[in-house]
Amino acid sequence: MTATKPRRTLVAYSSKNGSTAEIARWIGEELREQHIDAEVAPISDISSVAAYDAVVLGAGLYAGRWPGEAVRFVRRHRQALTEQDVWLFSSGPLDGSATERAIPAVPAVARIAAKLDAHGHVTFGGRLTDGARGFIARGLRKQGKGGDFRDREQVCAWGRSIAAELTVVSNHH
Numbered sequence: 001m002t003a004t005k006p007r008r009t010l011v012a013y014s015s016k017n018g019s020t021a022e023i024a025r026w027i028g029e030e031l032r033e034q035h036i037d038a039e040v041a042p043i044s045d046i047s048s049v050a051a052y053d054a055v056v057l058g059a060g061l062y063a064g065r066w067p068g069e070a071v072r073f074v075r076r077h078r079q080a081l082t083e084q085d086v087w088l089f090s091s092g093p094l095d096g097s098a099t100e101r102a103i104p105a106v107p108a109v110a111r112i113a114a115k116l117d118a119h120g121h122v123t124f125g126g127r128l129t130d131g132a133r134g135f136i137a138r139g140l141r142k143q144g145k146g147g148d149f150r151d152r153e154q155v156c157a158w159g160r161s162i163a164a165e166l167t168v169v170s171n172h173h
């Protein structure tokens with residue numbers, strides 16, 4: 001068997017208040033620990049995804065949607081993304097639900113997953129801190145919805161499953 005080509009993986013994220021950015025970094029660290037060549041970047045910094053074999057794309061949920069920049073990113077890079085191995089994640093629920101059961105993608109994100117033939121989508125818990133910007137964020141906090149509901153081990157386990165799939169895929173290339 002010939003040596004397998006190193007597979008370059010991009011972990012791209014859209015994060016208004018930093019919690020999805022941190023989830024993306026955890027995934028990147030986990031992939032590198034599993035010997036995957038992974039880079040992590042905000043989608044605003046990415047002009048092309050052509051250099052990558054695989055893309056993990058995640059965004060925070062706002063009013064039941066991904067932010068517009070995440071949707072536009074998919075539209076702009078759709079051609080390349082349909083040819084790549086793609087995984088998607090969302091970060092949102094401000095309670096323990098995401099660690100207790102699988103939360104389906106919101107409809108628009110489910111449609112993106114189908115269009116890109118993504119290998120999977122997962123919803124992770126979110127985080128709302130005192131620093132979060134905006135009137136609604138302040139309102140949510142007043143209702144006692146603040147806190148950090150992300151589960152790093154859950155995120156890392158997902159990262160490991162991606163690494164395992166990437167290794168299988170690259171052995172078949």
Ligand SMILES: Cc1cc2nc3c(=O)[nH]c(=O)nc-3n(C[C@H](O)[C@H](O)[C@H](O)COP(=O)(O)O)c2cc1C
Binds near residue numbers: 021
């Ligand atoms: C204005 C606002 C609206 C939100 N709407 C949703 C929502 O519809 N569904 C959800 O699961 N989480 C919702 N959340 C929680 C965020 O998705 C969560 O805080 C997430 O971790 C934010 O990611 P970010 O820090 O990367 O921007 C909302 C938070 C705010 C502040």
